Amino acid sequence: ARSFGDKIQLFHLYVFLLHILLLTVYQYNSSSGKNWEPPPPTNFYPRDCSAAYQRGRRQNGLYVIRPKGGPFLVVYCDMETDGGGWTVLQRNTHNSYLTWSASWTTYQYGFGNLMDDYWFGSEYIHIITNAKHAFYKAKFLLKNNNKIYEANYYTFNVADESTNYTLRLGSYSGNATDALTSHSKFGIHDNMMFSTKDRDNDKSDKNCADNRGGWWYNNCESALLNTDSNIKWSTYQDC
Ligand SMILES: [Ca+2]
Numbered sequence: 367a368r369s370f371g372d373k374i375q376l377f378h379l380y381v382f383l384l385h386i387l388l389l390t391v392y393q394y395n396s397s398s399g400k401n402w403e404p405p406p407p408t409n410f411y412p413r414d415c416s417a418a419y420q421r422g423r424r425q426n427g428l429y430v431i432r433p434k435g436g437p438f439l440v441v442y443c444d445m446e447t448d449g450g451g452w453t454v455l456q457r458n459t460h461n462s463y464l465t466w467s468a469s470w471t472t473y474q475y476g477f478g479n480l481m482d483d484y485w486f487g488s489e490y491i492h493i494i495t496n497a498k499h500a501f502y503k504a505k506f507l508l509k510n511n512n513k514i515y516e517a518n519y520y521t522f523n524v525a526d527e528s529t530n531y532t533l534r535l536g537s538y539s540g541n542a543t544d545a546l547t548s549h550s551k552f553g554i555h556d557n558m559m560f561s562t563k564d565r566d567n568d569k570s571d572k573n574c575a576d577n578r579g580g581w582w583y584n585n586c587e588s589a590l591l592n593t594d595s596n597i598k599w600s601t602y603q604d605c
Pocket of ligand 1: 566567568569570571574
């Protein structure tokens with residue numbers, strides 16, 4: 367039986383700011399490798415990349431997962447970064463071919479190419495991060511030329527659509543500055559609802575997402591990763 371104490375799932379949101387964005391999910395199991403038993407058929411598919419990692423999978427690439435109570439999903443797993451087992455939720459390179467200014471439903475179910483740039487889908491991120499007894503850590507990897515900065519949040523959670531996919535973040539660690547939960551003149555992103563060009567849920571008089579990508583805007587942003595240009599993370603600005 368799965369118990370709260372010995373199973374901790376970490377969600378990593380990698381942000382390669384400025385040049386590459388990569389969001390990843392990681393699951394940590396303190397008893398990994400011990401007393402392993404084959405899962406029953408209904409659990410044949412891992413619920414995330416960290417579960418796949420625990421089953422001995424070590425190759426970066428595409429995997430089929432099935433979050434508890436959720437649909438089958440194809441995800442990109444990063445099995446190398448920071449211990450491996452990360453589910454990548456977003457990636458945005460400097461010269462992304464994607465149009466990030468997309469509709470609510472497009473963001474809801476994701477877009478792009480899992481081997482390249484993409485948004486995994488607000489609904490799917492919600493489903494993964496809201497599994498019972500699961501805690502996820504988000505790692506934003508921000509790559510600027512050859513330097514990589516990171517911002518980690520433990521915990522990371524996206525609530526359901528009735529809350530407009532409100533972002534919930536725990537404590538910050540890293541060297542990229544805390545652009546999501548520390549206050550700036552634009553406000554914090556923690557506890558903000560998701561907005562898109564056709565759904566204004568932000569704190570601004572206008573729609574922050576007008577002609578821009580979907581994001582957990584406040585008034586408007588200290589960080590913005592879903593964008594065609596000017597990927598932004600606090601003071602790191604891609605111009
Ligand atoms: Ca507004």
